[in-house]
Amino acid sequence: MNFITIDKKDWAPGVDQSRKTYRVYGPVEDKNGCQIKPLAPDMQPKMDAPVTVMSAKSVLFPQTEKILTATLDESKEDHHVMKPVETDDMPRVVLGIRPYDAKAVHLVKLNFDNPDYKDPYWCAAYDATTFVGLGVTRPGPCDFSTAVGSGPFSEEGLDVLMADMDDKYLAKILTEKGEKWAAACGFATAADPKESQVLFDVLKKEAEKQIQADVNTDKLAQKTILDLYDAPFWDEVAFSCINCGTCTYVCPTCWCFDIQDETRHNTAVRFRNWDTCMSSLFTHHASGHNPRGTKVQRVRQRFMHKLKYFLDKYDQGIMCVGCGRCVASCPVNIDIREVCNRMNDYETTK
Amino acid sequence: MDTCIEKIRAIGADLLAKGTVEKVIGFADGSIPMATRPVALTSDKDVGKLVFNSVCGLNLANYVSKNSLSKKEGKIAVVAKGCDARNLVTHIVENQISREQVYIIGVPCTGMVDKRKIAALFEDEITGFEEDGDTLTITSASKTETVKKADVLRHNCRVCTHRNPPVYDVMAGDPVEEQTLDQPYEDVDRIAAMDPDARWAYFEKLTENCIRCYACRNACPLCYCPTCFVDESGPQWVGKGQNDTDVATFHFLRAFHCAGRCTDCGACVEACPMGINVRDFTRKLNKDALELFGWEAGLDLDKRPPLDVYSPNDPNDFIK
Numbered sequence: 009m010n011f012i013t014i015d016k017k018d019w020a021p022g023v024d025q026s027r028k029t030y031r032v033y034g035p036v037e038d039k040n041g042c043q044i045k046p047l048a049p050d051m052q053p054k055m056d057a058p059v060t061v062m063s064a065k066s067v068l069f070p071q072t073e074k075i076l077t078a079t080l081d082e083s084k085e086d087h088h089v090m091k092p093v094e095t096d097d098m099p100r101v102v103l104g105i106r107p108y109d110a111k112a113v114h115l116v117k118l119n120f121d122n123p124d125y126k127d128p129y130w131c132a133a134y135d136a137t138t139f140v141g142l143g144v145t146r147p148g149p150c151d152f153s154t155a156v157g158s159g160p161f162s163e164e165g166l167d168v169l170m171a172d173m174d175d176k177y178l179a180k181i182l183t184e185k186g187e188k189w190a191a192a193c194g195f196a197t198a199a200d201p202k203e204s205q206v207l208f209d210v211l212k213k214e215a216e217k218q219i220q221a222d223v224n225t226d227k228l229a230q231k232t233i234l235d236l237y238d239a240p241f242w243d244e245v246a247f248s249c250i251n252c253g254t255c256t257y258v259c260p261t262c263w264c265f266d267i268q269d270e271t272r273h274n275t276a277v278r279f280r281n282w283d284t285c286m287s288s289l290f291t292h293h294a295s296g297h298n299p300r301g302t303k304v305q306r307v308r309q310r311f312m313h314k315l316k317y318f319l320d321k322y323d324q325g326i327m328c329v330g331c332g333r334c335v336a337s338c339p340v341n342i343d344i345r346e347v348c349n350r351m352n353d354y355e356t357t358k
Numbered sequence: 359m360d361t362c363i364e365k366i367r368a369i370g371a372d373l374l375a376k377g378t379v380e381k382v383i384g385f386a387d388g389s390i391p392m393a394t395r396p397v398a399l400t401s402d403k404d405v406g407k408l409v410f411n412s413v414c415g416l417n418l419a420n421y422v423s424k425n426s427l428s429k430k431e432g433k434i435a436v437v438a439k440g441c442d443a444r445n446l447v448t449h450i451v452e453n454q455i456s457r458e459q460v461y462i463i464g465v466p467c468t469g470m471v472d473k474r475k476i477a478a479l480f481e482d483e484i485t486g487f488e489e490d491g492d493t494l495t496i497t498s499a500s501k502t503e504t505v506k507k508a509d510v511l512r513h514n515c516r517v518c519t520h521r522n523p524p525v526y527d528v529m530a531g532d533p534v535e536e537q538t539l540d541q542p543y544e545d546v547d548r549i550a551a552m553d554p555d556a557r558w559a560y561f562e563k564l565t566e567n568c569i570r571c572y573a574c575r576n577a578c579p580l581c582y583c584p585t586c587f588v589d590e591s592g593p594q595w596v597g598k599g600q601n602d603t604d605v606a607t608f609h610f611l612r613a614f615h616c617a618g619r620c621t622d623c624g625a626c627v628e629a630c631p632m633g634i635n636v637r638d639f640t641r642k643l644n645k646d647a648l649e650l651f652g653w654e655a656g657l658d659l660d661k662r663p664p665l666d667v668y669s670p671n672d673p674n675d676f677i678k
């Protein structure tokens with residue numbers, strides 16, 4: 009494993025230098041809170057930003073993504089034939105992503121890139137992307153990443169993990185992609201691997217200590233789906249929910265989408281949009297029937313998917329990396345940590 | 359400030375114990391600083407869970423029409439600030455509920471705080487929030503700030519002229535003094551004074567980060583259509599993507615649905631995860647309703663809303 013140090017005064021010039029090879033994404037702060045966005049040529053990522061309202065999910069999976077297009081001009085031979093849109097495969101780098109968000113990419117990958125199904129758009133974007141993470145030294149009150157197999161200095165899914173050392177970054181290069189990015193920036197000051205690892209370990213311990221989440225998932229696997237499904241607490245959990253879908257949009261691991269066709273003059277496009285199980289339209293059948301027609305059914309779906317169906321299907325833990333965004337953004341403070349514990353502790357009397 | 363909470367709890371316990379109501383809808387403490395959550399209590403033993411403070415910014419009238427009042431249910435008590443009570447009145451006037459179905463526990467309100475304004479005082483995340491009278495003490499890992507509540511009030515509360523519920527069954531405290539304002543619509547006037555291009559740009563910028571989660575719609579008690587126009591799929595009225603025109607269409611139509619009905623409660627803004635001040639749309643309509651029809655929503659159980667009634671004095675020419 010190879011470590012480098014990056015002097016902070018070399019950071020911005022290095023990022024600029026890398027723009028020849030990379031499209032650069034990073035935290036941007038504006039009046040609506042911090043978000044991960046593509047950076048304009050004159051913009052630098054705000055590395056010391058607090059947690060971003062939206063995750064980095066949209067880098068690989070945009071909220072609205074054009075996927076196919078066709079001409080409706082009947083004088084053209086190929087009219088009404090849907091064809092892939094040209095995609096921009098330029099390498100891209102996401103700077104300052106939080107470690108738990110990188111882990112989330114790994115969970116989303118299970119859905120978009122598996123032996124049965126490969127989503128061409130997501131996979132191409134994934135191949136083109138380098139993730140440069142920044143360890144979290146001061147986790148906030150919503151962060152429970154350590155409880156769900158991630159953490160403030162987790163390396164899973166990252167190509168580079170950096171630690172903020174005041175006047176410099178200490179960076180651990182984790183993959184070949186990461187190495188290429190460092191080279192493209194001209195970051196090459198080697199650091200002593202042993203000493204650096206010790207430093208990382210200390211920072212990691214310090215940060216993890218600050219997370220006091222008491223979230224348990226150990227007993228979820230042994231419960232049956234129907235026991236949890238029929239548990240008596242769903243009405244109470246769902247009462248205050250306004251079915252706004254915020255929790256699913258801000259979530260780095262929610263992957264549901266909807267396909268739409270639109271036409272304008274002689275052009276047709278097919279695109280996909282994020283969808284949310286919190287919306288009644290999500291499961292509305294063409295017949296008019298809606299199998300999840302009530303709010304409580306939709307709320308239950310969200311938690312059952314994240315905390316039970318996913319766990320059973322992939323055996324990779326729950327579909328949550330503990331970022332706490334849904335907790336922070338939910339207008340009525342429905343807290344997945346409480347729901348998770350409730351499900352975990354639930355014993356049927358049968 | 360006496361937040362009336364002891365009185366609210368006593369009233370709630372009494373109503374539940376006597377069986378006057380089936381549920382009491384109020385606020386309970388949340389799991390993170392500056393959060394509260396709406397709850398429905400059915401037992402007088404649980405009333406200790408109720409809280410009332412400066413972060414009860416949602417509108418509980420929302421839970422009466424959409425959530426709980428099926429025909430078979432009995433009476434429900436609702437803890438109501440001035441604006442919540444006005445939305446209950448609107449629900450009654452619009453025949454969503456009947457007056458007999460709700461028991462309004464009125465709370466004289468001194469306003470709710472703007473959580474984003476408070477968050478902006480800190481570089482890092484807020485870990486603690488205490489309220490003592492008019493003084494708020496907020497902490498993060500790096501510092502503690504003490505602020506006066508009046509300095510961090512939400513905009514709608516700063517301009518609120520109906521802090522006391524206009525209609526109630528019981529009041530949980532002495533009425534507070536109502537404000538009189540020299541320029542109640544200063545914000546609207548500022549936008550109206552822009553030339554059309556600047557104004558268009560202003561609204562484009564306003565909604566540029568909208569993720570169309572519809573939290574603003576769902577938090578609003580006025581939005582109770584069984585199928586919202588944005589969810590209608592046969593025919594589909596509006597595109598679902600992040601296209602500017604579709605986003606704008608949603609906002610314009612939502613706002614117009616609120617014309618003459620919006621109480622400026624601010625729940626829509628409170629709920630928006632992206633901090634978008636969607637009241638910039640509805641405020642203009644509130645101003646028009648006031649200037650053209652002398653109308654403010656939710657003050658009177660016996661008057662029909664202006665867009666619901668024919669009047670020979672209607673300011674529009676087309677109707678004459």
Ligand code: SF4
Binds near residue numbers: 248249256286339
């Ligand atoms: S953010 Fe909260 S209120 Fe909105 S759908 Fe999710 S759980 Fe429900």
Ligand code: SF4
Binds near residue numbers: 328333344
């Ligand atoms: S469920 Fe909530 S805490 Fe878990 S990853 Fe999604 S947004 Fe983060």
Ligand code: SF4
Binds near residue numbers: 515622
């Ligand atoms: S708008 Fe008025 S009644 Fe409503 S919360 Fe603000 S001050 Fe209270």
Ligand code: SF4
Binds near residue numbers: 570573631
């Ligand atoms: S709540 Fe905010 S982000 Fe969501 S639809 Fe409304 S304005 Fe857009």
Ligand code: SF4
Binds near residue numbers: 577619640
């Ligand atoms: S539009 Fe907003 S301010 Fe007006 S009543 Fe609805 S939630 Fe309240």
